[in-house]
Amino acid sequence: MRLNVQNLSFGYGRFPVLKGVSFNIVPGEIVCLVGPNGSGKSTLIRCIDSILQPQSGKILVNGEDSRRIPRQELARQMAYVPQGIQQAFPITVFDTVMMGRRPHSSWRSSESDVNKVIEVIQLLGLDDIAMKNCNELSGGQQQRVMIAMALAQEPDILLLDEATSALDICYQLEVMETLTGLVKERDISAVMAIHDLNIASRYADRVIMLKNGEIIMEGPPEESFTEENIIKVYGVNALVKIDDDGKPSIVPVRRNKIKPDLKISISG
């Protein structure tokens, strides 16, 4: 499924968060959104999923304006993984993942829904905690539950908002590999906001670097993650080394003496 983001702008009140963002996503692609805190990554993801309504610009899903697509229909095409679980009254992992079947079911779940849920639960290794309440889980387990819920939705596009940040490195890699596997196997796509540049570098087909609501750089990791770009976006001096597989690995060294934000605000 193709996703086109066209000239998207969004602001909370009078504070602009996204300023005319445009990019495209094609099936089978993993796109990582990187950028400092407050650069608009999460907002962009929420705009794509119509959780937030952009002030201007559009999102085209297979060429159709997402605003014209009914919510439930959209939910079958896109799944969103939030930063954490916000259940007011905790329910079990199984029932939480089952909620991902809502867009495909009527008011009750069916036998085939149960099978799909079990499959996803196994895929993410949640078997042993499936009957536990979500509030009894660790942060990492909760993140996997949310990913499982999104996968149960069987979407064409996965939107992940810092979905692996609470996982330890082992699970981080495992989840990323599961995701990459699914994206390639099912020919779906994933857009993920991510902080860890090395993870992004290793798994992303394309990296979009955001700063102050604007796209600074867009391209494959080896093109995007250069020392200059990292200074430009984060204001950090870093060593970028190209690994044997051609992927850059980034080692932050120290803060750049000239704060990029500060410079802008002085000149502005």
Next chain:
Amino acid sequence: MNQSSDTTFKPDIIKATALKKEQRKANLKKWRFIIILIPIMILLMAINAQTGSANLSIGDVFTTILHKFFPDTFASVSDMVNKIIWQLRLPRVLMAMLAGIGLAGAGCVMQSSLKNPLADPLLLGISSSAGFGATLVIILGVGILSGTAGIITSAFFFAILVSLVIIGLSSFKGAKPVTMLLIGLAMTYLFQSLTQLLQYQSSAEAAKASMMWMVGDLSGVEWSEVAILFPIILVSCGLLFWKSWDLNILSSGDETAKSLGINVFRLRVFLMAVASLVTAAIVSFIGVIAFVGLVCPHICRMFIGSDNRFLFPASCLAGAVLLLCADCVARTVLSPVILPPGVITGLLGAPFFIQLVMRQRRELI
């Protein structure tokens, strides 16, 4: 997790079957809880039909009940017994059941849809506005707007009006739970003050009457009232049960719900409107019975968890059980003087609830 770089995933069939079994067992346990409540409720209804100030034998009670349906097989015991059972006890028993179901069901829905464990069907100014409507008629009522019918109509009108105002106002802010709660709280105080203002200017008796009106009371329940309340409760609870899965999603956060294709705004307004309607109808007929709506969902949560597909019917039944118990006590302790059941629900329910809370090992909220 048995796959690494190998991208094709092979499900573990044995584990999957085990998990499926476990899930089924868990659901069965929840159903069992619900199903056990039904005979308990029916038993309590029978006990309530059996006990009373007039000493009637079990045989007389059931013969009289069956006489209505099979007049040929079962002879009428006496007109007096007939009157006691059919006109005095049964409407009261059914009203207690309906009110318990409605209040606890509304409580369950409001807690989940407002994502607040302290939400209560009487919140959102419903009880205080109904009280204001009743007070208005008690103190200033004239013409058609006086007497029982006037009080009930006015109470219902104000309760519904305030629910609509709250839902309408909070809609400007996207019907967020906190906005609803805060506006509801403000409405509660507004109507409390208005009621007090009226009471302040009125004679002490009228003030006291309007205050006592607020204490839930099942006296003088008539079939006509049961007949009005029954379809309201039936339809509303049916609608709420139908939306109970969506309610789970709603209580998992607005963002998640939106991304799962739920129209959060419309769903929350719908649920709140239906729950308010149920509460308003009950409050306008029998006054405020606190505690049932707040506590029954929590009690059930301790046994079967927070999945509203099970929690909602369980809460409804638990509400009926609690209110029937309370009414039984209210009618027997000082017989032939009746205590207000609204007072007994708290007296009975609170210690039981606290004991459950203290014994609870799992964190539920």
Next chain:
Amino acid sequence: MKKYNKNQFDKTIDAHKKKGEISRRHFLLGAGSLVFGGALGGGLLSGCKQEVTTQTVSTTKTVSIPTTVEVPVMTTVTETAYSTVTEMTTETVTETAAEVKTVTITDAAGREITVNLPVERVAYLHPAIAESLVIVNAWDRVIAKDNYTFDTLIFPGLDNMPVLPYFESGSVDYEKIIELQPDVLLVLPTAGGIDLNEAISKLEPEIPVISVFDTNDADTWSKGIELLGAVMQREEEAQAFASFVQSIEDSVTAKTSGLVEADKPSVLLKISGWTIDQFSSFSNEFAPVKKLVDVTGAVNLAADLPSMGGWVENIDPEWLVTQDYDYVLVDIWESYYPGAMGVGVLDTSAAQTILEDLTAMNVFEGSKPVIDGHFYLMDHELIMSIRYPMLLAYAAKAFHPELFIDFDPDAVMQDYLTRFIRIEVDPIESGLFFYPKL
């Protein structure tokens, strides 16, 4: 000494204060409220000890009847004392060097109060006191009305009077009272809104605070009138009212005293509950009701039911169905049935509708009182105010029509309205107090 037990009085007041609201009727429940406020009241009492039985200490000459000096006005238990009104008054009118006349009375709260005479400026805080002031013909001395007195027919000049905004659920405007400078403030402390101790500390000694009635006593109305008579120097009027009340009682008891238990009908008093659905009543613990059935020769169906100081909150209707009783007297309360009964009400259609609604209730439908036509509505004022003596007249005739063939309770009410309230109303048009008409 039981009836005017000071402890009980104060406790009651305190109990009400604690509950945050006070009602006239609720006071009638007196002892019941002790349950809530008893402990607190007890503590408070020790502070205001009362020597009810001690002799009035007076340094000057006593001009009143000396034989009963020891007995303060409100401590008499004799039921038949009405014929000798002056004997029960412990008033000691004294004259000092400055020629100031004073009267010392013991009020309904058991306080001994000395009042300078003559009392020309009167303020009061309760509509029952307003009617009592009319009875002793002292209404013209009232300088401020309370905000529950509305009837300009009974109370002339109301419109131009300043209001003492006292609310039964609120507090008294003492500032206004002090500004108006009345000679006395008349209160009904057991009713609403007044904290007697607070009133005393704020107003006395400049403005004596006199408690007129103790509504927990059937005889209180006459006694309160006597008290007012003494303070207002209208002993004649007070005595006239007392004899009027006594004559009603006498003429009733003359015919009912010979009745044996078997002749006494069983009566259900259906008092307006706090909600319409409630079947409230009074047990015999409530003195006015005990007196009602004793004098009129009847048996109270709720005589021994569990109660709070006589107030039976809510009777189980199914119990009523199993009971054998002859009469129902229903208290018709203005708040629930506005304009249905009372002074000047001539149209009986509202009362008829209420009667039909009530007799059709499933509890009463087909019951003995309904079949026999022994189902009556009574105006709330009859049982809850100074018009109580007229209730004896109406009830006696209702219970024993054959004994009271020549006795016309409406004429008694008419007599009351013309002689004591001094309003000119057509005998037939005085109003609707008991329905159906006897």
